[in-house]
Amino acid sequence: MNLLYLPNYNLHWTLLGGQSFGWDFNPSTKEYRGFTQHSAIRIKPGPKPDTIFWQTYPEKDNEDFIKRYLRVDFPYERMLGTISKDQHVKAAIQQYPNLRVLQQDFEETLLSFVLSANNNIKAIRKSIRLMNEILGTTVDADGTKVRLFPSTEIIANTSLDTLRETKIGFRAKYLKSVAQALLKNNIDSKIHILSENDARIALTSLHGVGDKIADCVLIYSLGFDNVTPLDVWGKRILERFYNQNPKTKYGELRNWVDEYFEGFAGWAGQFLFEYVRGLNLQS
DNA sequence: TCTCAGGGGCGAT
DNA sequence: ATCGCCCCTGAG
Numbered sequence: 001m002n003l004l005y006l007p008n009y010n011l012h013w014t015l016l017g018g019q020s021f022g023w024d025f026n027p028s029t030k031e032y033r034g035f036t037q038h039s040a041i042r043i044k045p046g047p048k049p050d051t052i053f054w055q056t057y058p059e060k061d062n063e064d065f066i067k068r069y070l071r072v073d074f075p076y077e078r079m080l081g082t083i084s085k086d087q088h089v090k091a092a093i094q095q096y097p098n099l100r101v102l103q104q105d106f107e108e109t110l111l112s113f114v115l116s117a118n119n120n121i122k123a124i125r126k127s128i129r130l131m132n133e134i135l136g137t138t139v140d141a142d143g144t145k146v147r148l149f150p151s152t153e154i155i156a157n158t159s160l161d162t163l164r165e166t167k168i169g170f171r172a173k174y175l176k177s178v179a180q181a182l183l184k185n186n187i188d189s190k191i192h193i194l195s196e197n198d199a200r201i202a203l204t205s206l207h208g209v210g211d212k213i214a215d216c217v218l219i220y221s222l223g224f225d226n227v228t229p230l231d232v233w234g235k236r237i238l239e240r241f242y243n244q245n246p247k248t249k250y251g252e253l254r255n256w257v258d259e260y261f262e263g264f265a266g267w268a269g270q271f272l273f274e275y276v277r278g279l280n281l282q283s
Numbered sequence: 284t285c286t287c288a289g290g291g292g293c294g295a296t
Numbered sequence: 297a298t299c300g301c302c303c304c305t306g307a308g
Contacts, residue, residue, distance in 0.1 A: 018290060113290080120289040123305045169303025174292080210292050231290040273290080 001053035002061055003046055008076055010098035011043065011052070017274055019102055019220050021112055021125045022149065033146065035132065037108045039065065040139045040146035057141045071103050079225070083261050083268040088241040092275035101270050102220060106188050107152050109221035110203070113213045114174050123167070130166040131155075155179040174208025181206050196224050211250045219266035226258045228269025237272045 015023040015032055023034040031044040040057040056062040067073070084090050093099075115124050128149065135150035135158060155163070156179035163172040182188060191199055199222060203214035212231050218224040228234060230253050238244035238253060242260070246253075257265040 116289090117291040118289060118302075119291085119304080120306060122307095123289080126305080164303085167304055169305095170292095170301090171303080208292070212291060216290075229290065232288090233290065277290085 001042070001044075001055045002063065002066075004052050004054055004066065004072070005050060006052050006070070006072065007050040008098045009050075009070070009072075009100055010096070013096050013098075013274060014100040014102065015043075017099070017270070018121055018277070019270065020104060021121070021128050022108075033141070035136075035146055035148050036105050037149045037151060038105070040141045040148065041066075041069075042141060055142070057139045057146070068103055071100065074100070076100070079264045079267050083264045083271075085260070086241075088237075088275075089261075089268050089271060092271035096271055096274050099271055099274060101225070101267055103223055104221050106191060106217070106221045107182055108149050110182070110206075110209070110213075110217050111152070111155065111175060111178060112149075113216040113220075114178050114208050115168055115171050116216070117171055117174070117208070117213065119168075119171070127166045127168050131163075131168075134162065134165060152179050152182050156183050171208070177207040178209065191222065196227065199224075211254075215254070219269075225266045226261070226263045227254070228257055228261075228265045230254060230257075233273055233277055234269060237269075237276055240276075241272070 011032060012025065015034065016025060020034075022036060023032055025032055029044065031042060034041040034043070039059065039062065041054065042057075043052050043054045046052045054066055056065060080093065084093065112124070112128060115127055129147075131150055132147035135154050136147040137151075139146050139148055155175060158176070160172045160176060163175060168175065187202065191202060194202060196218060199218060200214050203209050203217055204211065212229050215227050215229040218227040219229065230238070230250060235246040235253070238257065239246045244253060244256060257269065261268040
């Protein structure tokens with residue numbers, strides 16, 4: 001495995017929190033195992049503090065992927081200084097020190113969060129793993145088989161009945177529709193050069209993608225650090241901590257947090273989300 | 284066994 | 297702009 005220096009980085013809260021559904025932790029080996037559409041990933045503690053061992057499969061030693069995914073070059077201290085503006089976010093940072101925001105693959109992030117609509121995190125994780133079993137390919141990770149997240153093409157070409165076997169209910173038609181649009185319009189090749197607003201328009205034009213899911217993709221995949229998804233928890237945070245009216249239009253609430261946290265609302269939102277929700281770390 | 288909410292979005296009104 | 301509905305799971 002490969003060694004990486006990774007200071008000020010809490011892998012546990014970052015990988016097993018609400019921003020990614022593709023990681024599992026083995027308490028006996030202290031190892032994290034993840035899957036994406038293209039890779040299986042193993043991460044475990046390194047020989048010294050602030051270090052990790054990692055490996056990718058089937059393409060081994062994919063350092064570019066790891067560094068981008070974990071955002072190792074992100075200016076973490078500067079971000080913390082910027083968002084530490086009040087007692088609430090300071091308490092959240094103290095509760096979850098070294099929590100990070102990942103940069104995940106675009107199509108997989110979009111498809112995953114389409115499944116999040118009116119769903120709970122444990123159920124989403126379960127459905128995705130069912131989907132991996134039924135539609136995903138298998139990769140060998142040093143002797144253990146890992147199922148990958150299904151390709152966009154496979155999802156697009158799978159019947160709704162089969163998709164529903166993964167217990168996603170009414171989201172099946174959205175999942176398939178989005179997968180088909182990704183293929184047909186080759187969105188992945190264009191989305192990365194768009195501005196925040198243009199990317200949001202492109203995303204919300206997809207059937208099954210509204211403001212909230214679009215914002216999840218903007219922060220968790222496209223790197224718009226000023227965007228935070230205003231779900232039921234986000235609105236509770238704004239209501240309870242920041243005296244905002246939760247019935248305010250989504251776009252106005254978004255503008256408010258964007259300005260308040262000066263470009264890092266996505267990170268502030270992540271701290272506050274985990275803080276108010278509390279992590280449910282058992283499977 | 285039952286209820287209710289869950290990291291929403293769509294379509295009808 | 298509001299509102300019922302969607303399919304199923306997890307938690308109490």
